Amino acid sequence: MISASAAVLRAGDRPYAIEEVILDEPGADQIVVQVAATGFCHSDAVARAPKFVQVWPLITGHEAAGVVERVGSEVSGIEVGDHVVLTFAYCGTCSQCADNHPAYCETFVQRNILGLLATGGARATAAGDESVGARWFGQSTFATRTVVDARSAVVVxxxxxxxxxxxxxCGIITGAGTVLNVLDVRPGTSVAIFGVGSVGLAALLAAKAAGAESIIAVDLHPARLELATELGATATILGGDNDSVAEQIRKLTNQGTHYSIDTTGVPEVILCALGSMRARGVCASVGIQTGDVVLDGHALSGKQLVSVIEGDADPRTLIPHLIQLWRDGRFPFDRMLERFPFTAINEAEKASLEGRAVKPVLVMS
Ligand SMILES: [Zn+2]
Ligand SMILES: [Zn+2]
Incomplete structure (x- = not known):
């Protein structure tokens, strides 16, 4: 029997409640992981939105690291006692997965958001024999244990x-993967980043590691801009007036930047990110879009706008690469972390939503 203490979400407008649950037994291609720590990602709060999730009650959480306790009979390359970083779920066999683009897996939405397509071990059971969804992003890591597909685990x-x-x-590979995999930022170029929460700061650190010469951070929170400067932004702009922001960026970069990244999903900010670039610039949109983007006749003018999911990362190569950069002192993402005890999960969520904590990390013990 796989028991766990889990932060169960019973409705969008209720706080997390820590409860004892029993997880379903792992399938042949799955592993059981004792969670050591788990990040709080903005998408975890999105689960609260009406009609977003189809399985209630639910255990969310989808950025974790821990220790492998059991492995299924068909799992290879992972052993009991291994330390692992967990990531999103993907099938491993569809055309996108076969092409090493698992973030675009044909079954991504079902496996990660809906939590319906489980390969065994779809659920947990709470007191009174009540079913609890435990496949959020294939993980549900706001719990002391989780059952995940082996391919969602990267041994470290x-x-x-x-x-x-x-x-x-999740958040870190989204920002860093966008810069390294999708934009392929070149040395000596310029990048503007709109929204420097954890995804934007990860993009900033990756742009710096890639040798970008000019990195401009835009945000509504002055404290985040200060951290962006400490982490390598060459200029910061307090957001709000989009026309003025685009004009300031064009002035700073002589004709506009080579690349821009929007992490906010706000249509006006996406248009500002496009307007701040020079011709042939590439703008990556990585946020959950909050409305329609209307492009007037001049909005693109030889520029590209690309939507990016999970940094188009293959986690099995990108996560080890980022760890090596961190060991080399070239990707200090630890500077944005703030630790909370697991039992303070409601406080951590509040700190994240109010912008006081850039990346809360819940520590299980
Ligand atoms: Zn797939
Ligand atoms: Zn996430």
Whole structure:
């Protein structure tokens, strides 16, 4: 029997309640992981939105690191005792997965958002024999244990701190993967980043590691802009007036930037990100879009707008690469982490939504 303490969400407008649950037995291609720490990602709060999730009650959480306790009979390359970073679910066999683009898996939505397509071990059971959804992003890591597909686990060296590694599986690979995989930022170029929460800051750190010469951070929170400067932004702009922001960026970069990244999903900000670039610039939109983007006749003018999911990352290569950059002192993403005890999950969520904590990490013990 796989028991766990889990933060169960029973309705969109209720706080998390820590409850004892029993997880379903793992399938042949799954593993059981004792969660050491888990990041709080903005998407976890999105689960609260009306009609977004189809399985209630639900255990959310989808950025974790921990220790493998059991492995299914068909699992290879992972052993009991291995330390792992967990990431999103994907099928491994569809055309996108076969092409090494698992973030575009044909079954991504079912496996990660809806939590319906489980390969065994779809649910947990709470007191009174009540079913609880436990496949959020294939993980549901706001719990002391989780059952995940083996392919969602990346084995890491045992000397690495699990509370630092935990957030790598979603927010950090989204920002860094966008810069390294999609935009392929070149040395000596310029990048504007709209919204420097954890995704934007990860993009900033990756742009710096890639050798970008000019990195401009735009945000509504002055404290985040300060952190962006400490982490390598060459200029910061307090957002709000989009026309003025685009004009300031064009002035700073002589004709506009080579790349821009929008993490906000706000249509006006996406248009501002396009307007701040020079011709042939590429703008990556990585946020959950909050409305329609209307492009007037001049909005693109030889520019590209691309939507990016999970940084188009293959986690099995990107996560080890980012860990190596971090060991080399070239990707100090640990600077944006703030630790909370697991039992303070409601406080961590509040701190995240109010912009006081850039990347909360819940530590299980
Ligand atoms: Zn697939
Ligand atoms: Zn996420």
């Amino acid at each position: 060296d045992r000397d690495l701190p699990l509370d630092v590694l935990a957030p790598l599986g």
